[in-house]
Amino acid sequence: MKFIITALVLLLAYPSPSAKAEGQTLTFTDGMTSPPATLEEAAWLAGLWRGEAFGGQVEENWSPPLGDSMAGAFKLVSDGKVDFYELEVIREVGNTLILQLKHFHGDLRGWEEKDETVDFPLVKVTETALYFDGFTIERVSSDAMNMYVRIKDGDVERDVLFAYRRVK
Template identity: 45%
Template sequence: MKNLRFKKSIYFLLFICSITTFAQNTLHYNDEKGSEKAILEDISWLTGTWKGEAFGGEFEENWSKPTGGSMMFNFKLVAEGKVVFYELGHIIEKDNSLLYQIKHFDQNLKGWEEKDKSEDFRFIKKEKNRMYFDNFTFEKVSDNEVNVYAYFEESKEEVVFNFKK
């Protein structure tokens, strides 16, 4: 029963977010245009511990400093006092640009993706305070606030996640 209620809450939240999102803040990668040149220092402002609310719960996301050609992160969503899911991933320097890779895990650390697979999002371009990846945009609002815009292919909706330090 709680699972059904949680799923309905997620769909409702996605619906509300889609109504309140007037501008498209995400881009889709185009093979013909490729990726702009970028290095991890371009997005190093993401380093730190961030918190926010999403999907009827609270989340925490931690980003490491750029070292070894990588910025690693972990994410945890908690709703009704229980872990809903985790994410582990990184942004890496690759081919004179960046690549954002994610793996998801349930509350028992069972992976959603196949063992040797990850969800990969190619870098597109940088603009002032924004870094555009395929279906994701990281926006620096201030030193203590970030918006992450995510486009979900299945629902064809864009959702904004607000992170604060």
């Protein structure tokens, strides 16, 4: 519930994303199974990325594949202060991938309950993108990527663009 409230606040506080963001995510529907995939298909994501979203600066730092996962850390900074963090993992489960994350306020109080995660099963893989349920990671070039996240506001859903550049 805290995630929904915070998402609503962010949606109301910041202008709509560009039209390019609309329709960039896919949905995992009943009866679907995730396609075969390995962490090697996400390995390009490893590294430090920065960009802008929600009227602030965003940063993601992803580890290379190790064991059965990749770990990532996200933060949104507005007016010089952290709005929120996310801890993220892309895990290899069976013969496919799942993206899981947990949100934290700027003071590290969690949004989700202790044993809960927000899970995004894999819907589709292409040479340039990983499509999770409502969450797309698109490789634009070796130094640029876009993430599109579907956010719900009541009955309205829209895709929000996070445009990143690799930090070298």
